[in-house]
Amino acid sequence: MIxxxxxxxxxxxxxxxxxxxxxxxxxxxxxxxxxxxxxVVLHDSTxxxxxxxxxxxxxxxxxxxxxxxxxxxxxxxxxxxxAEMIRKGADxxxxxxKIFGGGHVLKEKNTPVMIPENNIRLANAxxxxxxxxxxxxxxxxxxxxxIQMNVKTGEVKCIMxxxxxxxx
Amino acid sequence: MNYIMVIDDSPTxxxxxxxxxxDLGCEIKQAENGADALEKxxxxxxxxxxxxLCIVDVNMPVMDGISFVKEFKKNDKFTPVLMLTTxxxxxxxxxxxxxxxxxxxxxxxxxxxxxxxxxxxxx
Amino acid sequence: xxxxxxxxxxxxAYLLYPGEYFATKEDCFIxxxxxxxxxxxxxxTKLKFGGMCFxxxxxxxxxxxxxxxxxxxxxxxxxxxxLAEIVKAGxxxxxxxxxxxxxxxxxxxxxxxxLSESQIRFIKEYxxxxxxxxxxxxxxxxxxxxxxxxxxxxxxxxKILRNNNESSEFLKMEKEFIDDVFxxxxxxxxxxxxxxxxxxx
Ligand SMILES: [Mg+2]
Numbered sequence: 001m002i003x004x005x006x007x008x009x010x011x012x013x014x015x016x017x018x019x020x021x022x023x024x025x026x027x028x029x030x031x032x033x034x035x036x037x038x039x040v041v042l043h044d045s046t047x048x049x050x051x052x053x054x055x056x057x058x059x060x061x062x063x064x065x066x067x068x069x070x071x072x073x074x075x076x077x078x079x080x081x082x083a084e085m086i087r088k089g090a091d092x093x094x095x096x097x098k099i100f101g102g103g104h105v106l107k108e109k110n111t112p113v114m115i116p117e118n119n120i121r122l123a124n125a126x127x128x129x130x131x132x133x134x135x136x137x138x139x140x141x142x143x144x145x146x147i148q149m150n151v152k153t154g155e156v157k158c159i160m161x162x163x164x165x166x167x168x
Numbered sequence: 169m170n171y172i173m174v175i176d177d178s179p180t181x182x183x184x185x186x187x188x189x190x191d192l193g194c195e196i197k198q199a200e201n202g203a204d205a206l207e208k209x210x211x212x213x214x215x216x217x218x219x220x221l222c223i224v225d226v227n228m229p230v231m232d233g234i235s236f237v238k239e240f241k242k243n244d245k246f247t248p249v250l251m252l253t254t255x256x257x258x259x260x261x262x263x264x265x266x267x268x269x270x271x272x273x274x275x276x277x278x279x280x281x282x283x284x285x286x287x288x289x290x291x
Numbered sequence: 292x293x294x295x296x297x298x299x300x301x302x303x304a305y306l307l308y309p310g311e312y313f314a315t316k317e318d319c320f321i322x323x324x325x326x327x328x329x330x331x332x333x334x335x336t337k338l339k340f341g342g343m344c345f346x347x348x349x350x351x352x353x354x355x356x357x358x359x360x361x362x363x364x365x366x367x368x369x370x371x372x373x374l375a376e377i378v379k380a381g382x383x384x385x386x387x388x389x390x391x392x393x394x395x396x397x398x399x400x401x402x403x404x405x406l407s408e409s410q411i412r413f414i415k416e417y418x419x420x421x422x423x424x425x426x427x428x429x430x431x432x433x434x435x436x437x438x439x440x441x442x443x444x445x446x447x448x449x450k451i452l453r454n455n456n457e458s459s460e461f462l463k464m465e466k467e468f469i470d471d472v473f474x475x476x477x478x479x480x481x482x483x484x485x486x487x488x489x490x491x492x
Contacts (some may be wrong), residue, residue, distance in 0.1 A: 058293070073305065075295035083298060122293065125458035129306070129324055129437055133454040177384055178374070180367060180420040185360045227375035229383040254371050261482065271483040275371060276364030278479035285481055 003028075013148075016054055023051030023075060023084040027152050034101035034145045036116040037153040038123050040078050041098040041147075042132070043154025044090035050151040051085045058118035074122040082130060098136040098156055099123045103143045116140065169217040170194045172286070174203040175236065176225035181275075185223055188279045189286050193198050194220055202231030208237060219247055220290050223282075224269075226253035228280065229238070235254070241268035248289040252277060309461060310468035312369070314342025314376035318443040324452065324461040325393035326435045328468065329410055331370060332390040333423075334445030335382040341442040344373035347465070349472045351409040357416045365472050366413050389418055390447050391413060391428040392436050407431055435461060 001016045012028045018037055021126040022030055025048050032039050032054045043050045055077035084094060120139045127134050136156070138145065143160040150156075171198040172194045174185045179200075186196045197212065199205035202224075209219055221242065237249050248270035255261075261272050270289055273282065292311050297304040297320055305313055307323040314333075315321070321343045323330055335342035348366040357363040374384060394410035396403060411430045418425050429436065429449065435456075439448040 064470075073295070075293050079295070080297060103406075121460060124455075124458070125293075125306070125308070125464075128435075128452065128455045128460055129322070129448070131437070131452050132455050134458060137458075176420060177378065178367075178371065179355065180370070183420070184364070184367075187358055199431060227378045229378055229381075229385075232378075254368060254375055256480075265484045269484065271481055274362070274478060276368040276478045278292035278361065281479045281481060285483070288483070 012084060016052060018056050019055045019056050019077075021051070021080045021084055023049065023081065023088045023090075024151055025049045025088065026075055030149045030151060032147060033066050034147065035103055035105035036101070038074065038099065038101040038119045038139070039147060040081060040127070041100070041149055041154070041156055042081055042085050042090070042095050043098075044094040045096075045154060047090050048152050049088055050149055050154045051081050051088075051090075052149055053081045055119070057084045058115065058122040070121065074119060078123065078126045078130075082132070087095055090135050095132045096154070097127050097134045098138075098154075099127070099134060100145055100147050100156070100158055102139040103141060103145065103157045105142065105144050140152065170220040171199050171217060171223040172214055173199060173205055173209060173219055173224075175199045175202065175222060175228070175233070177201055177228040178225070181225070185277075185282070188277075188282050189223070192283070192286060192289075192290070197233050200278045201228040202233060202236030202239065204230070205236060207229075209240070221247065221284070221286060222249045224249055226251060226255050226264070234263055237264065237267040237269050250289060252282075252283060307345065309345050309464040310471060312342065312344030312373040312376070314340070314373060314380060315442055316340040316380060318441075321440045321442060322438065324437050325396045326459065326462045327393070327406060327410075328465045328466055329391055329393040329414055329430070330436075330438050330440075331373070331414070332392075332438070332440045332445075332447055333373060333377060334388050334390075334442070335377060336388055336445070337386040338380075338382055339380070339445075340377075340380065341440070341445055342373050342377055343438070343440045344369055345444075345465075345468065346370055346410075346414065347469055347472060348410055348413045349469050350406060351405045352413070357420065359412060363413055363417075365475065365478070367417065368478070369472075370417070371443050372421055384421065384423060384429050387423045388445065389423050389425045390440075390445075391418075391425060391430065392438050392447075392449065394430045396431070396433050396437065403431060435459060 039054045042152050055074045100135040138158045146159045148157045182198045189289045221227045224233040251264045251269045251272045293306040303319040304440040329348045332343045346369045352360040352362045394407045437450040
């Protein structure tokens with residue numbers, strides 16, 4: 001994660017990358033860039049807390065995959081985000097979720113076709129299993145996305161840019 | 169008297185298979201695994217009767233279907249054995265063929281298919 | 292199936308998607324969510340291990356019984372796939388006990404419907420016919436159920452899900468599973484081996 005000051009923004013901006021999990025009640029923006037990856041956003045409006053992860057793969061970490069990389073895997077990344085929200089003081093019953101990303105981004109040449117679809121499916125399935133209502137989705141299609149979350153309000157701005165074959 | 173042996177560890181499937189082949193001119197004898205079947209077959213033969221066909225599951229406790237075919241085929245090269253199983257992998261099917269099975273059918277069976285295959289094999 | 296670490300127990304968890312089945316001797320959790328389909332948990336009481344599978348009879352089978360119904364054959368086969376794994380691991384169906392969940396109403400949970408009733412009748416007839424005792428069941432009703440199964444102990448933990456009714460991913464996957472079962476092309480396929488091969492033996 002890096003912190004930056006952006007002249008166009010009215011508060012500090014933190015940027016998170018693939019494999020990271022963030023939860024806080026600081027008055028900042030949190031941003032991330034998504035291609036086929038997924039970011040799940042959680043928010044507890046009573047506590048004024050929000051969190052975000054950014055994962056790459058639809059599985060969970062297995063014995064082959066080192067533990068420190070677990071948050072790159074969807075199931076671990078989402079469950080870790082929920083745990084982190086609760087550690088920071090969120091009430092599980094107040095949590096709402098938003099899902100972003102999972103674009104079919106042609107530029108990522110090495111991404112198997114099914115990865116974005118499987119990522120979206122996994123995010124939906126884990127949040128459903130944890131019984132957290134998903135109130136917003138901006139997923140799939142051939143878009144890459146830049147999202148900016150307002151930690152205090154849980155509002156998320158999602159800027160989409162389309163990839164066409166010509167971009168390749 | 170000729171018998172069709174129906175060998176499966178599932179009572180439901182045994183009943184269902186027996187029901188499907190009951191009108192093909194044979195008595196039906198059920199067995200719940202390979203070892204049970206071998207015993208029943210030798211009892212049938214010691215009474216002067218014979219077995220026309222065996223319909224055999226693969227995954228069964230005590231003695232599985234592949235082991236049954238190998239054992240059965242030691243003394244009887246001619247009575248056909250039809251495997252009826254959920255297993256559909258090429259390697260498993262080859263194993264059955266090598267063991268001496270006459271055919272391989274994948275569950276769930278369609279009654280008409282099973283009947284016609286059984287009729288074909290008993291000719 | 293998705294494998295991950297269950298943070299509370301420190302054990303591995305295996306999340307099944309509709310249509311999947313899994314049996315293991317590992318001390319872990321097998322987890323899934325069921326709506327209109329059923330989840331069957333089987334436990335081998337002698338060897339102390341078990342497994343879980345999804346079951347759906349893709350339609351209603353009226354007054355037929357499960358022995359003669361071709362539709363019921365699909366449901367039987369889904370359980371057979373799990374049973375095969377248990378038998379391969381040394382288990383015997385004579386030592387099994389069952390717990391069954393699901394078969395919720397499909398018409399947005401408003402009232403009992405034919406599909407739900409058909410599933411319930413199927414699964415009861417099946418376990419009676421198999422002489423496998425059903426230790427507990429929670430069938431019908433209008434909710435999706437989250438099921439945690441501990442294959443090492445046979446215990447089941449259950450939670451009713453309240454949220455995401457409109458956008459349920461599990462209901463969507465169940466629908467895909469039901470369509471798959473309907474379209475099932477492999478079933479009843481057969482190969483007759485060359486006679487020479489038999490004689491060559
Ligand atoms: Mg069997």
